Amino acid sequence: MAILLTKDTKVLVQGITGNEGTFWTKHMLDAGTRIVAGVTPGKGGKQVHGVPVYNTVLEAVKKHGAEASVVFVPPAFAKDAVFEALDAGIKLVVLLADGVPLHDAMEIRALSRQLGATVLGPNTPGMASIGQAMLGFIPVWLTDVYRVGPVGVVARSGSLTNEVCSHIVAAGLGQSTFVGLGGDPVPGTRLTEVMRLFESDPATEALVIIGEVGGTMEEEAAEMIEKGEFTKPVVCFITGRSAPPGKKMGHAGAIITMGKGTVKGKEEALKKAGAMIATRPAEVGKLLKEALRC
Amino acid sequence: MKLYEYEGKELFRRGGIPIPRGRVASTAEEAYSIAAEIGKEVVVKSQILQGGRGKAGGIKFASSPEEAKARAGELLGQKLKTEEIKKVLIEEKLDIAEEWYLSFTVDPAAGGPLLMVSRSGGVDVEEIALKSPERIVTEKINIFYGLMPFQARRAAFALGLEGNKVSELASLMLKLYRVFRQYDAELVEVNPLVVTSEGEFIAADAKVIIYDNALYRQKEFVKGPERFEDEREYRASQYGLSYVKLDGNIGVLCTGAGLTMTTLDLITYYGGRPANFLEFGGATYKNSYYALEIVLSDPDVKVVLINTFGLVARADVISEGLAQAIEELKPKVPIVASIRGTGEEEARKILESRVGLKLFPNVETAVQEAVRLAGAS
Numbered sequence: 001m002a003i004l005l006t007k008d009t010k011v012l013v014q015g016i017t018g019n020e021g022t023f024w025t026k027h028m029l030d031a032g033t034r035i036v037a038g039v040t041p042g043k044g045g046k047q048v049h050g051v052p053v054y055n056t057v058l059e060a061v062k063k064h065g066a067e068a069s070v071v072f073v074p075p076a077f078a079k080d081a082v083f084e085a086l087d088a089g090i091k092l093v094v095l096l097a098d099g100v101p102l103h104d105a106m107e108i109r110a111l112s113r114q115l116g117a118t119v120l121g122p123n124t125p126g127m128a129s130i131g132q133a134m135l136g137f138i139p140v141w142l143t144d145v146y147r148v149g150p151v152g153v154v155a156r157s158g159s160l161t162n163e164v165c166s167h168i169v170a171a172g173l174g175q176s177t178f179v180g181l182g183g184d185p186v187p188g189t190r191l192t193e194v195m196r197l198f199e200s201d202p203a204t205e206a207l208v209i210i211g212e213v214g215g216t217m218e219e220e221a222a223e224m225i226e227k228g229e230f231t232k233p234v235v236c237f238i239t240g241r242s243a244p245p246g247k248k249m250g251h252a253g254a255i256i257t258m259g260k261g262t263v264k265g266k267e268e269a270l271k272k273a274g275a276m277i278a279t280r281p282a283e284v285g286k287l288l289k290e291a292l293r294c
Numbered sequence: 295m296k297l298y299e300y301e302g303k304e305l306f307r308r309g310g311i312p313i314p315r316g317r318v319a320s321t322a323e324e325a326y327s328i329a330a331e332i333g334k335e336v337v338v339k340s341q342i343l344q345g346g347r348g349k350a351g352g353i354k355f356a357s358s359p360e361e362a363k364a365r366a367g368e369l370l371g372q373k374l375k376t377e378e379i380k381k382v383l384i385e386e387k388l389d390i391a392e393e394w395y396l397s398f399t400v401d402p403a404a405g406g407p408l409l410m411v412s413r414s415g416g417v418d419v420e421e422i423a424l425k426s427p428e429r430i431v432t433e434k435i436n437i438f439y440g441l442m443p444f445q446a447r448r449a450a451f452a453l454g455l456e457g458n459k460v461s462e463l464a465s466l467m468l469k470l471y472r473v474f475r476q477y478d479a480e481l482v483e484v485n486p487l488v489v490t491s492e493g494e495f496i497a498a499d500a501k502v503i504i505y506d507n508a509l510y511r512q513k514e515f516v517k518g519p520e521r522f523e524d525e526r527e528y529r530a531s532q533y534g535l536s537y538v539k540l541d542g543n544i545g546v547l548c549t550g551a552g553l554t555m556t557t558l559d560l561i562t563y564y565g566g567r568p569a570n571f572l573e574f575g576g577a578t579y580k581n582s583y584y585a586l587e588i589v590l591s592d593p594d595v596k597v598v599l600i601n602t603f604g605l606v607a608r609a610d611v612i613s614e615g616l617a618q619a620i621e622e623l624k625p626k627v628p629i630v631a632s633i634r635g636t637g638e639e640e641a642r643k644i645l646e647s648r649v650g651l652k653l654f655p656n657v658e659t660a661v662q663e664a665v666r667l668a669g670a671s
Contacts, residue, residue: 075507103505186402216403280658
């Protein structure tokens with residue numbers, strides 16, 4: 001088992017004929033992802049790595065029953081692409097684009113909630129159910145970073161996830177599913193929403209939360225744990241303690257304002273709720289072993 | 295992109311939101327003629343991007359055009375809170391009875407727009423939120439419906455307004471919400487929203503922040519060098535890199551915002567001080583040449599630390615750019631690197647054999663070496 005994505009999930013790639021779309025489609029196929037179709041308006045009838053390309057998402061859904069979509073279109077067209085996928089009934093959309101306007105992100109979140117769908121991103125590295133399938137940019141073929149195991153991972157940042165996951169593998173453990181929420185201020189899916197899925201996933205025995213300065217998602221997670229709505233062991237690593245207040249550190253989401261959203265505040269809330277706190281990525285493995293008593 | 299007050303007020307004017315009579319001036323002479331046009335006591339307001347202008351002495355009153363000219367002459371060209379005053383806004387002095395607060399921003403928890411309004415304005419909203427949160431009235435907005443008139447009325451009633459004042463304030467809120475939406479703002483704030491002794495609402499200040507990633511479709515706003523605190527921050531932005539100047543001596547180049555922040559945290563953990571934040575991940579990984587050039591141009595930098603764990607950012611492509619930069623710029627400071635992720639084998643070849651860079655197997659060892667070198671020099 002896993003959450004959101006398995007080897008059987010029928011996947012669509014929007015923007016499949018672009019450079020990045022083509023490059024990563026190959027990696028996604030190699031990772032076991034069941035890609036049934038691609039979409040690029042005006043390129044219908046072509047093939048990319050043997051995957052048939054259509055002009056519209058609706059066509060691809062009707063012909064192949066696509067259930068999930070990974071979106072490789074530039075930020076200016078991201079909202080339209082996600083709306084097209086949601087309109088065609090797709091229930092899981094991974095929006096990779098970095099640079100999506102805030103107001104578009106708000107509309108994407110509003111529509112996905114209205115339709116009961118899950119949108120990951122914008123500005124996410126994607127997600128992967130290790131050993132089964134991958135959507136986005138996750139280098140699951142690096143065996144010293146990703147290996148099948150009992151640890152769920154959820155993060156706001158991609159390359160930091162690689163760093164942390166390498167320490168999970170070094171500790172002799174591995175991952176069930178990794179979910180990238182994305183680094184923008186309004187993510188399509190929030191941390192606690194993903195935690196609910198991990199809570200009921202039998203393949204996940206512990207959770208690693210890779211958080212970041214700014215926003216309130218980690219505080220919401222702490223509240224959820226405290227209420228007893230998430231019962232599995234949690235190890236957190238929160239980055240950005242040397243970020244000066246009021247400065248955007250790359251992630252538009254990582255801004256400390258109104259005295260809230262500091263690393264210290266987040267760590268205190270999570271600790272109080274019973275989560276374990278790693279102060280460096282290298283500590284995550286050790287804490288996980290303690291948590292899982294292995 | 296944060297707008298100057300006079301730019302924000304121009305958007306308010308277009309949106310039909312009442313603002314004080316006045317215009318912006320770049321010279322003392324212009325200030326004179328604007329004050330003469332207004333024909334009554336005026337305020338001379340320094341146009342800088344940072345807050346707290348009043349306390350820093352950037353806002354003056356003048357009872358005649360001559361005095362306005364003199365005050366403008368004193369302010370223009372001066373430094374106020376690290377910014378040079380290039381323009382002053384000359385406006386009629388309002389007959390202030392009360393100072394309120396009104397804003398639209400994004401509620402991070404709900405992921406939608408949020409209205410905030412309070413009768414306790416004139417001070418930082420943070421201060422109001424801390425001291426008397428019950429004095430702030432909020433409305434969560436469904437972005438598909440927009441701010442509904444009933445919500446605006448409900449907020450006005452909650453503030454204790456009666457009669458036609460309810461519809462006056464509600465109408466102002468609806469107009470301000472349209473400005474928020476039309477210009478892709480992450481914040482529009484009126485503080486203070488002045489209630490004059492005649493009972494009129496007037497936007498006495500304007501703080502508008504346009505979301506940077508929407509500037510491609512908000513073409514009238516151009517984020518020029520004056521909007522950045524550091525020249526390098528501006529230059530980096532031209533290549534789509536995010537760079538923030540910090541006060542240490544270890545220059546940092548990383549892929550991914552999260553990994554970059556962690557690298558800074560690790561430098562601090564091992565007793566060093568980062569000179570900057572610089573991330574060249576995502577679609578900008580091809581700009582590693584410029585990234586290195588910008589970091590090397592900082593005279594504070596004693597050692598450069600490169601750390602990648604690329605996803606979409608391919609290590610081989612990054613390394614090609616870095617190697618080229620090293621060959622051309624011949625850096626005088628040592629470079630310490632840990633390069634991992636997609637294409638890392640190819641990257642190792644390029645950097646080790648072509649430019650003789652010593653690569654470290656992981657970030658912890660690379661950081662410790664950088665801290666050692668920074669301390670030794």
